[in-house]
Amino acid sequence: MTTAKYVLSSRQINTMKRTSLEKRVHDFHSESGNDVYTIQAVLAVMIRNALSTEDFSFLAEDLIRKIFLTSKAVHEIRLSCVYFRDYFTDDEWKKVKNRLFASEAEFEQLTKRTELYIEKLRPRLISKARPTEKKTNMLSYFKDGNGKRHSWSLSNVNPDITKEEHYALMSILSTLNIFHKDGVQRFAEPIYADFTIYEPSFDRRDEEAAAELMKNAEQLLPLDASLSDAVESTEAAFDTQIENATEEEAIIETQDEDTIVAESAEIIDGFPSKYLSEEEAQALHDFYTAGFDPSTISEEEKAEIAFRATLDERPMREIQQEMEKEKVRDQEKAEAAAAPAKGKKNLTKQERKKLAQEQANKVQRNKQNKWGILSQIKKRGGKKRK
Known part of the structure; x- marks a missing residue:
């Protein structure tokens, strides 16, 4: 069984930079020859362009024009041509309509609703870059x-x-x-x-900014050191840190989510995470952490949420909400068990013992859960690296 070399999934379409994405579209089409998939993929890029601050307009223009002007398979999705009207000259557009529709009347009848729907959207579908002040x-x-x-x-x-x-x-x-x-x-x-x-705060990845940020922090003493030793060791440590720290080393302790995303990328994407570009890795990080608030949970809960999210390919916030609902349901069950309804007999000693054992087993499973998932990630990831 052979595996396609070039993947063109939703993730690639929505995370790659323009140059890399355009090359991926060409490589995918060259390998697969799938005209219908390629047209729909580029239409998905047009939707990204309508929303993005970057310029993805007229992606793979020559390839799209060639497909509509020569491909037989494109008849399967002939109504899609109206989204790409701006790709063609007037003469080319007439040829496209003549190839895909029996007459001008048929074209107008079948595409009128779509054209009316996208009339106000068309400028966004082909817009250039539209940067914003805030991410x-x-x-x-x-x-x-x-x-x-x-x-x-x-x-x-x-x-x-x-x-x-x-x-x-x-x-x-x-x-x-x-x-x-x-x-x-x-x-x-x-x-x-x-x-x-996103409102930016401090950033130690810039050396000048790091030096300014750490100017006052150098006065902070370790809690378990004597005064003389603390001053000497602290100054030496900060000097070494500024001189030798790489960008990855400077932020690794404060970005647990990035580490989780990188380690689990082999399972999610199906290929080693080392092939992810910086932009793709950042996009994955943004996907998993969007709307996630770790301030109200423990480190253990955060780790479990992150591992569940990477395995299920869902945002951490969504997993967090599910876990919160699970806690509420468990609490309601516990309260119901502790206070039997009127008219019902109290639990026997054996029944209470059984209920307590079930609760204890569930707690133990929850404790083991994150370590089991982490073991799975490392095991599967290790096989990829051989």
């Missing part, structure tokens, strides 16, 4: 083909869009049938979407 991400939710809810995250977006336009873009995404998981269509129906604006 903004989008977290949206869809129903899949089975009616199950899942999330989709996009980083570096421009929130200057009406809710009607936003919903319209998500609805276009739901018309594509190329994104599946376990044979189930992923983006069947949009539910809701939010924007998250």
